[in-house]
Amino acid sequence: MERVAIIGVGQSEFGELWDKGFREIVLKAGIDALEDAGLEGKEIEAMYVGNMSGGRYLAQEHIAALIADYSGLSEMGVPSTRVEGADASGGLALRQAYLSVASGLHEIVIAAGAEKVTDVGSEMTTDIMASSADREWEGFVGATIPALYALMARMHFTKYGTTPEDLALISVKNHRNGALNPKAQFRREIKVEDVLKSPFVAEPLRLLDCAPLSDGAAAIILANEKVAREYTDSPVFIKACTQASDYLALQNREDITTMRAVKIAADMAYDQAGLKPEDIDVVELHDSFTIAELIAYEDLGFVEKGRGAELIREGITSLDGSLPANPSGGLKACGHAIGATGIRQAVEITYQLRGKAGKRQVEAEMGLSLNIGGTGATAVITIYEIG
């Protein structure tokens, strides 16, 4: 296996980008990544694209070809492949790109993620997201994605004594971080009371427990070690990139206070990287809902099952704590551009490890990102090290 490094990253702004089309935001991310890597574009041998639902958001399928076309890669006939795993689509694209370089097949490839959600109304958006859970046995009874995460939250409250205030602290932290990120959708701080006074979406989860659904795109360039050294003095090596699956519907899982796919992917990732959870310095987590970040603390092995709330109460996952989580602002404040999120997380970890994260910079040599599809039926974990 070849060692694989990130040599360039780029992302569009995340948010409600009314005046920008899908093609523009993707192009912006791709060009930024190429410029960052010092590439012209002709060097790219393959492209992998994460996109959840171009078909329903834009009535446009064949997204991979569209993006290859508008980024000028079709001119050279570069193969472009779209992968889909709900909001883990970006993570899957990253992993496919990683595998293609690790295998020795390609020397230099691009992984991108993109979603344009604001061209349809918010009820349509809720329905499209619901298709990432089990449409026939969950969606049919009105179990939306927030409702399913609410079921997990209630179970965690009942079993372990976690409280709405604990979840609010996660939202507050992520907004505090987002305020320092010029690419974030929400660049303002909020207070615990703001969260606890926001309207219920699905009890016990409130509006400010839920990440927005956003427009946005992100891209990264991956290369093998030899090529990476030619282009950059600060390659960010991918130590592991693992993926696992779980039952699609919550009702078929043994314990909904844990995401088994995350635990399986984490065990494999730590094993492949030869690391333990305590070796990780910074993490980007999939906080589509505050409860998801708390459960991730536990499933990634940073704290025992049931004690996730301690990390947020004690400030351990704050920017100045020993394990900063979501320095970007996370999905909550940076924005959740569904298929772009997995790539956007890799962009943030790369900035952090290079020491180029501006006001939200933390001290870190080893990073980890977790990208989740739907309610946890797909999980992708990537471990990064500055080289």
Add this chain to the structure above:
Amino acid sequence: MIPRFWRKIKYRYDIVGSVCENCGTQFYPPRNFCPICRRKSKIKEQRFNGRGKVLSYTIVHDTPDEFKLNKPYIVALIELDDGPIITSQVVCDPQEIEVGMRVVKTFRKYFEDGEDGVIYYGTKFVPEK
């Protein structure tokens, strides 16, 4: 959309799932293949009696279009006495619902398809008397 829901009517109107006779695992919704026994699966249909208790619940305020008129409604994970866990709506006062509450199945309307007026029915649960 319609045929796909009609095909499942039997399993929705009554709680019909399946059981693997090789290992005894029960499934709802029904599976034709046991993930544990795999090629040794011996699957048979099984009807569950429809009594159980609430494992977790949520009161949904932000609803999809077709459920707007029911807002807010309760969705729960219910552990059936004689079988697996089911995701269903519970019909009761939102103040009344709690974890551990005993519930029993009932037959109710779920929603109406706005365009062609088709009404979708299924199992919901109510508090056990």
